[in-house]
Amino acid sequence: MTKRELSPIDRLLAGANDALRTFAAPAGRAARENPAKSVQDSRLSATQKTHAAGLMRVNHAGEVAAQALYKGHATVARDKEIQRQMQHAAAEEFDHLAWCEQRLQELGEAPSRMSPIWYAGAYAIGAASGLLGDKWSLGFIAETERQVCAHLDSHLDGLPEEDARSRAIVERMRDEEAEHGENAVAAGAAELPGPVKTLMRLTAKVMTRTAYWV
Numbered sequence: 001m002t003k004r005e006l007s008p009i010d011r012l013l014a015g016a017n018d019a020l021r022t023f024a025a026p027a028g029r030a031a032r033e034n035p036a037k038s039v040q041d042s043r044l045s046a047t048q049k050t051h052a053a054g055l056m057r058v059n060h061a062g063e064v065a066a067q068a069l070y071k072g073h074a075t076v077a078r079d080k081e082i083q084r085q086m087q088h089a090a091a092e093e094f095d096h097l098a099w100c101e102q103r104l105q106e107l108g109e110a111p112s113r114m115s116p117i118w119y120a121g122a123y124a125i126g127a128a129s130g131l132l133g134d135k136w137s138l139g140f141i142a143e144t145e146r147q148v149c150a151h152l153d154s155h156l157d158g159l160p161e162e163d164a165r166s167r168a169i170v171e172r173m174r175d176e177e178a179e180h181g182e183n184a185v186a187a188g189a190a191e192l193p194g195p196v197k198t199l200m201r202l203t204a205k206v207m208t209r210t211a212y213w214v
Helices: 006-021 046-076 080-106 117-131 135-156 164-186 194-211
Strands: none
Touching: 046 117, 046 135, 046 164, 046 194, 080 135, 080 164, 117 135, 135 164, 135 194, 164 194
16 A cells, blocks of 8 residues: 655645654653653652752753654755654654653642744754754764763763652653664764754753753
8 A cells, every 4th residue: 555645735734643642741652651640759858858859850951852853854855764763753752751740740830931932943053953954963963962961961960869750751862862862863963063962952041941941
């Protein structure tokens, strides 16, 4: 059976559905089991709970941006295999999004109210970098994932030791983000110029500091 090619309107509607599914809480059910499912929750102090929720809200915002980034890259990817790889990574990132949202609910908090802004900005960056060619698109993903892994490591250092459920989620996320970066390198990622990496770190810092509170 021949697979029907999507028209521009089909792609537009699919993109709108992806966006709403990403930042219109609740995000929906993850395809895979939450890594914290069998982890016993611990009693946290009010201060610990607020801090853990702030960090998980940052992680949720990062996953909103990751969804948009991969979707933007996939939209303009020239190579069908690279496009498939990005769609697969986006599916795993959606699980991360759902897990973070579930943990936020357990902590009595909500996702960032600026999620539509994070999504729109990341989608634009993904599509724009993808227009330069697949090797640069992959390079952007590889560097993004390197920075994300460093960011998640810092969260593992910052989360309360007692918060085993949040830690289980972040650890799984970190491992899979590292795999996404390695896959991008293996697929032919170009090394980004130093100033671009610095700008990415500065942009991420603005988002993380804002999402912690808002």
